[in-house]
Amino acid sequence: MKYGLHGKFLTHEGKRDELVQVLLKAAAFMENIPSCDLYAVHISDDEPNAVWVTEIWKDAESHQASLQSQATKDLIQVGKPLIAGMEHVKLKTVGGKGVSESKKRPAAATKTDQMSTKLRDALRE
Numbered sequence: 273m274k275y276g277l278h279g280k281f282l283t284h285e286g287k288r289d290e291l292v293q294v295l296l297k298a299a300a301f302m303e304n305i306p307s308c309d310l311y312a313v314h315i316s317d318d319e320p321n322a323v324w325v326t327e328i329w330k331d332a333e334s335h336q337a338s339l340q341s342q343a344t345k346d347l348i349q350v351g352k353p354l355i356a357g358m359e360h361v362k363l364k365t366v367g368g369k370g371v372s373e374s375k376k377r378p379a380a381a382t383k384t385d386q387m388s389t390k391l392r393d394a395l396r397e
Contacts, residue, residue, distance in 0.1 A: 274309065274371060275332040276363035281323045287354040288315065291323050294351040301343050307334035309371055321356070328365050 283291050295313045302311040307330035314324040329335040338344055365371055 273331075274365035275329045275335055276365040277325070277327040277329075277335070277360055278363060279325045279327075279358060279360035281325070281355050282357040282359075283321045283323065283354050284356045285321060288321050288323055291351055291354040294347055294354070295323060295325055298344070298347050301341075301347070302338075305334075305338055307331070308338065328371050332362075 281291060281295075292313060292315060299311045299313055302308040308327070309330070310326060310328040312326045314326065316322060316324075327335065329338075
């Protein structure tokens with residue numbers, strides 16, 4: 273089963289955009305790590321000092337291993353002074369678009385495609 277994390281970083285006043293840039297550098301680094309399926313950085317207009325990060329990994333061990341790389345350690349050191357607090361949830365990712373264990377297309381999707389085609393044809397009439 274895949275390993276997921278959803279974290280919220282509370283930044284010091286006015287430091288959110290700086291932290292976003294650090295986390296986007298981390299996301300770019302994750303492009304080179306095959307065991308990282310998702311590393312997404314989010315912000316909200318409702319919380320100007322908050323940044324969320326959603327991660328999905330092959331397993332918890334892969335996530336732990338990523339924390340040992342020098343690039344990750346360097347980014348953590350750059351980001352730490354910007355962070356006032358953190359909250360996170362560890363999750364077991366059971367599936368969904370883009371994170372399924374199998375790369376095969378499920379039969380249900382094929383049936384849905386057939387239904388979509390029929391609907392599209394009906395709308396053209």
